[in-house]
Amino acid sequence: MTNDGTAIGIDFGGTSVKIGVVRGAEVVDHAPPIATQDFDGPEPLLVAICRTVEDLRIHHPGILAIGVGMPGFVDFEQGVVRNLTNVPGWHEFPLKTRLSQGTGLPVIVDNDANCMAYAEWKLGAGRGMQHLVAITLGTGVGGGLVVNNQMVRGARFGAGELGQMSIDWKGLRGTYGNLGALEEYIGNQEITQAASDAYHSRGDHRSLGDCTPAQLSRAAEEGDPVALELWNTIAGQLANVLMDCCWLLNPEALIIGGGVAKAGPLLFGPLQEALFSQLSDPFKEALQVLPARFGNEAGMIGAATQALESVAP
Amino acid sequence: MTNDGTAIGIDFGGTSVKIGVVRGAEVVDHAPPIATQDFDGPEPLLVAICRTVEDLRIHHPGILAIGVGMPGFVDFEQGVVRNLTNVPGWHEFPLKTRLSQGTGLPVIVDNDANCMAYAEWKLGAGRGMQHLVAITLGTGVGGGLVVNNQMVRGARFGAGELGQMSIDWKGLRGTYGNLGALEEYIGNQEITQAASDAYHSRGDHRSLGDCTPAQLSRAAEEGDPVALELWNTIAGQLANVLMDCCWLLNPEALIIGGGVAKAGPLLFGPLQEALFSQLSDPFKEALQVLPARFGNEAGMIGAATQALESVAP
Incomplete structure (x- = not known):
């Protein structure tokens, strides 16, 4: 199961957090989106994301890593969300560490537009x-x-x-x-x-x-x-x-x-x-x-692809 | 003599071609500048440049390479001058090959502003x-x-x-x-x-x-x-x-x-x-x-430094 290279891609938006299972250039499974504004800051939202990831892993036991695309500034090396443009409460939040602790999986966190660019470069028009x-x-x-x-x-x-x-x-x-x-x-x-x-x-x-x-x-x-x-x-x-x-x-x-x-x-x-x-x-x-080749799924695919390459470069 | 890393730097300008002997961040010797406009196209100018290089090598036998900064578009990989903004007759001229044949030295050819950037990066403000x-x-x-x-x-x-x-x-x-x-x-x-x-x-x-x-x-x-x-x-x-x-x-x-x-x-x-x-x-x-740290000598120093790194990276 490890050879097919499956990862979870998370597209964190101001309205909703979309979580999918990504294999190659495809999102092969979707969780129901999480409404970002229903949660008061990063901690409760993190709990909801971890739960969703666990649900998806039941049907996809081969998942190797998680990639997250964030709408704002991210310290990519540390995986710290420095600031989000339209989501209050996210300031210097160590998402990589926390999501990795919560799921036991390796995590990468990047800016969402970088994820889109990465998807197009590795699998899309570029x-x-x-x-x-x-x-x-x-x-x-x-x-x-x-x-x-x-x-x-x-x-x-x-x-x-x-x-x-x-x-x-x-x-x-x-x-x-x-x-x-x-x-x-x-x-x-x-x-x-x-x-x-x-x-x-x-x-x-x-x-x-x-x-x-x-x-x-x-x-x-x-x-x-x-x-x-x-x-x-x-x-x-x-x-x-x-x-x-x-x-x-x-x-x-x-x-x-x-x-x-x-x-x-x-x-x-x-x-x-x-x-x-x-x-x-x-x-x-x-x-x-x-x-671009990818539409709404570019963020998920790019984040998941980066996550996979970080564990098996 | 080979360890001091001496190279010739050439700053090819619309008015004059300046040729110097570069060691580290210094131009340790200068040849008299060659008036660009006195020569009808690349061939006779190349002959003059080769002669000047030979003269400099008499006093600097340890010279390892030549770097040239050109005021226009250069195919850096091939060392071909594609086009110069203010010097007529320079079109698709294989300067790297020809200058190397004429002097027996390894040659790199780059755009002059790239040479300036390279000098500042390796030895200057950057x-x-x-x-x-x-x-x-x-x-x-x-x-x-x-x-x-x-x-x-x-x-x-x-x-x-x-x-x-x-x-x-x-x-x-x-x-x-x-x-x-x-x-x-x-x-x-x-x-x-x-x-x-x-x-x-x-x-x-x-x-x-x-x-x-x-x-x-x-x-x-x-x-x-x-x-x-x-x-x-x-x-x-x-x-x-x-x-x-x-x-x-x-x-x-x-x-x-x-x-x-x-x-x-x-x-x-x-x-x-x-x-x-x-x-x-x-x-x-x-x-x-x-x-910037370097003034008029930035082109020569950057070109020579690139040339040296190309022979002893």
């Missing part, structure tokens, strides 16, 4: 590559990097924060005072607000619910000029940060995932055009712009 | 670091990266082009169509032009020669408000790209060299302030903003 940049477009904008065939974590495990990179040195102020932060322009809510503003300025007073990225895709596919223009703007803003990544790292691929990426050709068409008109040959020659 | 970003501010703006204790070269050896990164997704068009390219704002000539414009708009019609970065430093030190404001602007623009590097790579140091960096506190003061007000804790904790 398989076999030495240099890639992965970005995930959702409520927030996150990312992960591979350089010289290694994950890039940086001096304090913060690397890959593409959503905080700037598109305008005099632009909108981001969460950390950073002017022009990409997330302030193309986060889910920011796109919805920009769409609402654009429609309202033309006398079209549709609700915010009709201005989500998904609605905006539908409208653009039907030829709505406002929606089409918005996708072009989003693509231009995204291209700016991705272009910076290219000039800096000269990657083989930009891998784009998350909900907003579901816009497909509406986003990828103008994005590709904006990128390739702003790079020189050595940067274009090497470059592919690819949709 | 000694012992695992993650750093080096930038050189002169006629152009170049850079080099160390991640996970390795040089970052990327898929086609183009990595580290900090001067092409954008500060404004709708900004000035760079050499490659890239909107907002930093080099268009803080290259030597661009600073001089911006200063001239600022003075002229206030009825001060001083010459371009009185608006160079060096003149601008002098004026600012004397309290000239126009010059002081210009340095603040330059620092803000530079901070934007360096901040992007931090969010992406979470480095331990930003190392700043080149002529413009001679402005010292006029630049480093507002730069440090702009950077630290736009980063979150894990990025600030790890970060030092440092002047």
